[in-house]
Amino acid sequence: MNAAKRHEIFSRLREANPNPVTELEYSNPFELLVAVTLSAQATDVGVNKATRKLFPVANTPEAIYALGVDGLKAYIKTIGLYNAKAENIIKACKILMEQHNSQVPDNREALEALPGVGRKTANVVLNTAFGQPAMAVDTHIFRVSNRTRIAPGKTVLEVEKKLMRFVPKEFLIDAHHWLILHGRYTCVARKPRCGSCLIEDLCEYKEKLD
Structure with a gap:
C-alpha cells in the first residue's frame, strides 16, 4: 500500500469521526x-x-x-x-x-x-x-492492519512498528482509536461489512464481501 492511499484512508476516518475517544469510561x-x-x-x-x-x-x-x-x-x-x-x-x-x-x-x-x-x-x-503518539495494537487493530494491508505483520509488535512508521504524522495521535473502532464495528472478524465501509475502495483485502 502506498503513502497516498494511507493518507486518504486516515483522512476519511478523521472526517467521519474528528475526535475519536476510547469507549472505556474514565476521568483521570x-x-x-x-x-x-x-x-x-x-x-x-x-x-x-x-x-x-x-x-x-x-x-x-x-x-x-x-x-x-x-x-x-x-x-x-x-x-x-x-x-x-x-x-x-x-x-x-x-x-x-x-x-x-x-x-x-x-x-x-x-x-x-x-x-x-x-x-x-x-x-x-x-x-x-498523555497525548503521546503510541499504537496499542489489540486484536482489532492487528486484523484491520493486516486485512486492509495498511501495515501487515505477523506479530503485534511488527504491526505496531509498521503503523508508527507508515501512518502519516498528522494522524498518529488518533489513529489507534480510529482503527479499533473500525475493527469493532465495520471490519469485524467473521464477516467484514465491506458494503458499508467508507474505505472499501482503498482497502487491499482480496476477499471483499458485499
Missing part, C-alpha cells in the same frame, strides 16, 4: 490505567459496568489499595481473570504510592514496570491519557 489517568488493565480479554462494556460501581467508591491508588485484594474482587468479579487482575492492581497501587507520589507515570519504562501492565496497556495510557 489512574482510572484509565485501572480500566485498561481490567480490559484484557474482556469487553469495554463489561469493564464499564464494573468501574461505574468501583470508581465512585475508590478511584485513587490509596483508596483502591485500602480495599485490599478481596475488597477489589467484589467490584470486578464479573470480569474475566478478575483474581489475577485484582492482585496486579493492588500491587500497582502500592508502587504508584511509594515510587510515583500516587501519580501515573507518563513514560513507557515506568508504566511497564507496574504489575499487569504490558506494552499494549502502556501504549493506551501514553496515547489516551
